Amino acid sequence: MANQAIKKTLVVGHRNPDTDSICSAICYANLKHKLTGQEYEPCRAGSVNPETEFVLEHFQVEAPRLIENVKTQVKDIEFRKTKGADHGISLKTAWERMREEKIVTLPCVTEDGILEGVITISDITMAYMNLHDSSIMSKAKTKYANILECLEGTIVVGDAEEYFDKGKVLIAAANPDLMETYIEKNDLVILGNRYEAQLCAIEMEAGCIIVGEGAGVSRTIRKLAQDRGCTVISTPHDTYTIARLINQSMPISYFMTKENITSFVEDDFLDDIRDIMASKRFRDFPILDNDGRYLGMISRRNLLGAKGKQIILVDHNEKSQAVKGMESADILEIIDHHRLGTVETMSPVFFRNQPLGCTATIIYQMYQESGAEIEPTIAGLLCSAIISDTLLFRSPTCTAVDRAAAEVLAEIAGLNLEEYAKKMFSAGSNLMGKSDEDIFYRDFKRFSAGKYVFGIGQITSMDADELEGIKDRMMEYTKKAREQHQVDMMFFMLTNILTETTDLVCVGMGAEQMVATAFHLSDEEDHHQDMGGIINLPGVVSRKKQLAPQIMMALQQ
DSSP states (O other): OBOOOOOOEEEEOOSSOOHHHHHHHHHHHHHHHHHHOSOEEEEESSOOOHHHHHHHHHTTOOOOEEOSBOOOBGGGSOOBOOOOBOTTSBHHHHHHHHHHHTOSEEEEEOTTSBEEEEEEHHHHHHHHHTOOOTTHHHHTTEEHHHHHHHHTOEEEESOTTSEEOSSOEEEOOSOHHHHHHHOOTTOEEEEOSOHHHHHHHHHTTOSEEEEOTTOOOOHHHHHHHHHHTOEEEEOSSOHHHHHHHGGGGSBGGGTSBOSSOOOEETTOBHHHHHHHHHTSSOSEEEEEOTTSBEEEEEEHHHHTTOOOOEEEEESOOBGGGSOBTGGGSEEEEEEEOSOOOBOOOSSOOEEEEOOSSOHHHHHHHHHHHHTOOOOHHHHHHHHHHHHHHHTTTTSTTOOHHHHHHHHHHHHHHTOOHHHHHHHHHHHHTOOTTOOHHHHHGGGEEEEEETTEEEEEEEEEESOHHHHHHHHHHHHHHHHHHHHHHTOSEEEEEEEETTTTEEEEEEEETTHHHHHHHHTTOOGGGTSSOSBTTEEEEETOOOIIIIIHHHHHHHHHO
16 A cells, blocks of 8 residues: 655745745745645745744744755655564465565564564565475474464464474374484474374473374373473364475564665655665665654655655745755745746746735735635734835835735734834844854845856845944955855845945955946945945845846846
């Protein structure tokens, strides 16, 4: 039986997520679940920044789960849920199960689900073909219950739960005088209905006698066997059939592989296990959960046509901004408000891209279009995203549609827009004790234009002194970040929301001059004499609409 786990769709924003990216993922997952009844999980592709932390805390919503890679994992594909077997079952039972379930490998599992070993069809075949050792049944510690099962026998004297664990197996085909020379203490003796032979075996202290042909066992023999501690089994089979079947009663524990088993964990990536599987001679491999408990078996065949994780992208559509491993994912939808730098998809997708100030505005529209109710918490998250992305309607990306949506949502959530925005921005720009790295990556994106690759980070604040205080530090860190990312240019926006201006740190080959040209600034205008590599841009607050497009146009020229 293959695992038929219900596939969950992940709704995820871009790396270095901002408030829109996180809130849109939560709210769109909520809407999709409402409309379809299926499982949608909001996720994030990076750490939560302080502004978003404030928003989530305010509305008492947990941060989405962090996913750093969406490559296909073992748990994403169908694998065989072969039920684990007890190590004490007989070779016969194991063989029958394998034939019935059309499997070639049987996992051996403890009561609490821990994998003990595996046995294959070839292990059973080898066990049956290579038996020259007459003591192998006792070495394998064979339970009498297994012998009864294989021989369709009944126990006349003794306990079926005990083990044949000493002595050899032999057939009493000679007369009693000769038998006395080769029967030893604890042996298992196969014989017929001859009273003298049965008596001789018990007197020679055999551990067990098996009486064939369904022959009766006299009261005297039973009493003697009881007194001597000899197990007596009766079976309808003849001596030849008993001898042929009895080895099938041995437990699989003696023949199974216990050491160096190649197993995989459900979180393993398919790319990583493919090569390992190809280098091994086995056909099936056990899968364990993160606690080491057995889940099922996987074969190379399971990897053929394996479908990746189902993903919905929100607030981005560029591969450079998407979570790693995107090429193996099954992208179902993209909801965004940025320029098109579209990720490649395997099949057609639902793609909604509108020139609005915020992805959350589009999601608000989708709630309205579907007639789904917007609860106060969802309204609060959507409203926070719009406030964040439009800098409370100050950004040139903001449209009348964004503003109208935010006002309706604020009413549902019971928010005073001005007061709430001030608290939100203050939480977001509280840079006390924050490292240069924390500040730089709070809101960072990579872009490409032709053969050039560049990055832009941004910090927004209402406090001019706070921004001034980190200017030098961010210049140094931007240089370091450019080297780490190995990009042509790196920029960092220090944006004052109140004055609606940005001091832009420019690093890289001719970056400063290129920006000056792009914004038609001359050296004499003293826009970038403030400090080497920093240009003051009045009226520029939006990376998406004002800065990135200008840089791209300048680079393409």
